[in-house]
Amino acid sequence: MSSTEPDALLGPADIRDLAAKLGVRPTKQRGQNFVIDANTVRRIVRTAEVRPDDVVVEVGPGLGSLTLALLEAADRVVAVEIDDVLAAALPATVAARMPGRADRFSLVHSDAMLVTELPGPAPTALVANLPYNVAVPVLLTMLERFPTIERTLVMVQAEVADRLAARPGNKVYGVPSVKANWYADVKRAGSIGRTVFWPAPNVDSGLVSLVRRTEPITTTASRAEVFAVVDAAFAQRRKTLRAALAGWAGSAPAAEAALVAAGISPQARGEALTIEEFAAIAEHKPAPKTDEDQPSGSSE
Structure with a gap:
């Protein structure tokens, strides 16, 4: 790898000057908060354990x-910017700040939710300061579409970092926690203060590490089938699974x-289940009833 100049990274003055030249004003609509501290971005790269042979998507x-x-x-590095x-x-x-590395950079001008392919070699890592308002859907979409990550x-x-890394039984364990676990082992990897951003957000930030499972979840159900159970279970998280999954199964008795077939108590709640248990439930979804199944003389 070619060397870089010690001042190649952007500092607070560089960020503000660049923004002024471009006429850029960070917008809440796109969740834009620019990192202005070089030590912070280097810490993120270290924490991500980026390797010299990595193809990183940002x-x-x-x-x-x-x-x-x-x-x-x-x-x-392949950057996706909307x-x-x-x-x-x-x-x-x-090109101006790292001319020796410019040929190693590619840009995709698109909404990350719409990207289905990336230029160059397949990505091996995803490292990003995700816009707060779309962080979870973007993360899950990238993990789904690019299995080489x-x-x-x-x-x-x-708050989102806590949800992603939560374990069953935790009060913030929910849909993001379960779905992230479908793809990876998830853990909190640090905290980031507000002062390293411009403009400073009204909330603190957290780092989340996701290491893709070497072996996928063992199940005959598809990802979509498992996720349908997860969505149903947490749509009414205060209810027992027997009640919460009634719509998914067709009725409370069917749920x-x-x-029971999956080995899970009907009185349990979604917040207590692992991704493996949700997959087991998905495997036992009852077949939809047909007209022939209705008793004769039924008014339904």
Whole structure:
């Protein structure tokens, strides 16, 4: 890997100058909070354990703070940016500050939720400061569409980080926790204060590490079938699974039968179940009733 200049990363003055030249004002609509501290982005890269042979995909690179730190450590970086002005400016920023690494950088000007392929070699890592308002759907979409991503480190709102890393029985354990566990082993990997951002957000941030499972969940149910159970279970999380899954199964008795067949108490609640247990329930979804199943003379 070629060396980089010690001042190649963006500092607070660099960020504000670049934003002023571009006429950029961070917007809440897109959850834009730019990292202005070089030590923080290098810490993120270290925590992500980025390797010299990694192809890293970054979502929401903004003005390029983390992008440049990733280019210091990885073989290649592919950045996905939805903002027209930021997407147009980033390649020039990379070329100006890291000319020796510019050929290792690619930009995809798109909404990350719509990206189905990336240029160059398949990505091996995802490292991103995710926009707070779309963090979970973007994360889950990228993990689904790019199975070669082995390691992920995302910076998200602290509350979201807690939810993603929560274990069964925790009060914040929910849909994001379960679905992230379908793909990876998830854990909290640190906290980030508000002062390293411009503008400073009203909430703290957290780092979440996701290491993709070496073996997928053992189940005959599809991901979509398992996720349908998860969504139903937490749509009414205060209810027992027998009641919460009644719509999914067709009736409360049918839900109870599926739960019993899966070895799970009908009186349990979704917040107590592992991803493996949700998969077991999905395997026992009752077949939908047909007209022939209705008793003669039924008024239904």
